Amino acid sequence: MTIDLVVMGLGHVGLPLARAAVQAGLTTAGYDVSGAVVTGLSEGRSHVGGVADADVAAMLDAGFHATADPAVLDGAQTVVICVPTGLTPEGLPDLSAVVDAAQAVAARLRAGMLVVLESTSHPGTTEDVVRPLLEQGSGLRAGEDFHLAYSPQRIDPGNPTWGVANTPKVVSGCTPLCAKYATAFYGRFVDRLVVARGTREAEMAKLLENTYRYVNIALVDEVALFCHRTGIDVWDVLHCAATKPFGFAPFTPGPGVGGHCIPVDPRYLATRAESQGFSFRMLAAAHEVLSRMPEHVVYRALALLGEVRGRPEGARALLLGVTYKADVADVRETPARPVAAGLLAAGVDVSYHDPYITEFTVDGRPLPRATKLRDALDRADVAILLQQHACYAREALGRARCALLDTRGKAVGSGVTLL
């Protein structure tokens, strides 16, 4: 049986992609190595924020199925690889999932197939890593027997405005013909395609997009540190600067960066550059500033606790919002973890409130969770707003009985201390 599309890796990227394809009428299946993911989806449960259970049910009704059996690749006209590209414990790029996925495709590659890599990685991954695996594993040639493309994913979890269909998509191919096939494929469910000169340009464009955020967040964080040192209100500075209608893109300071894109992707760029004898000094400087931010939050919180309680030992700190992003149930690489660890190390009694996260561990130990915000604010000595979830209303925070350290510039009130 032939099938239009098999999505490999049904996570934050793969599942919304599969949904968009199904909605556009493509016969679609999903392949994932996780039994839990496959079982959940097969039973109509979504594990990805922004994709509702009802969406999965509609996908299943339209013929979508998820499987851990690579035989599903046999009938695929197009395979899109959306597997994770994280870091090793040493902090180096980990391409093992991409390699595994490419090997699985290679074993079942047929003439005429289109294979697209969407995972974020350094320039050269499609040509130098995926292509040889596919060619050696199948005996077929990219650009001659099958088509190989790279198209970075731009999904913004929790964004209600920009989704797969209306976000312009960069597409590239190993050959112009490969790019043409990839363009024809994505054109079936993406409104606007931008064709890159080659796969390296598309890979680099994705890294530039996320590195741009990384460096600019580091810049405003450092401005915030300087403003604190010199008694300048950084939030007013940002408010004023953001009124410039041209040449200035606003970014806001915070407790550090999280998720598995913004802190991770620059490592791919820096490591690749180093291997080619090039040193990205901007990345090193940004990394240094960003990794200091949780420490700064701890320092500021301890100073506040000192004012309120005299000493940090036994004082109660409440973390508000432990996810890496507002209104998204994801704690990967969240700066809330080093903040909690720093406070615990100082003897502070730390708990958290987050409507999206039922269990939050720090150094392997679960942190006590508060479910009633008002009561938790009454009990705490200091609350630290780490993430601006919609449930943290500005006025309610401002009226909190405890002192509030606001790392997001959101609250107003006499007990509020801004980062």
Ligand SMILES: NC(=O)c1ccc[n+]([C@@H]2O[C@H](COP(=O)([O-])OP(=O)(O)OC[C@H]3O[C@@H](n4cnc5c(N)ncnc54)[C@H](O)[C@@H]3O)[C@@H](O)[C@H]2O)c1
């Ligand atoms: N999450 C985002 O916001 C985002 C945005 C843009 C780009 N990206 C990039 O997209 C890629 C995927 O990220 P994600 O957030 O969807 O990851 P994820 O962890 O949410 O999902 C990845 C899925 O792939 C599965 N998987 C792992 N190895 C596999 C294999 N060999 N074969 C089949 N399935 C496999 C996992 O079980 C998991 O379900 C990464 O390169 C990431 O950097 C992510």
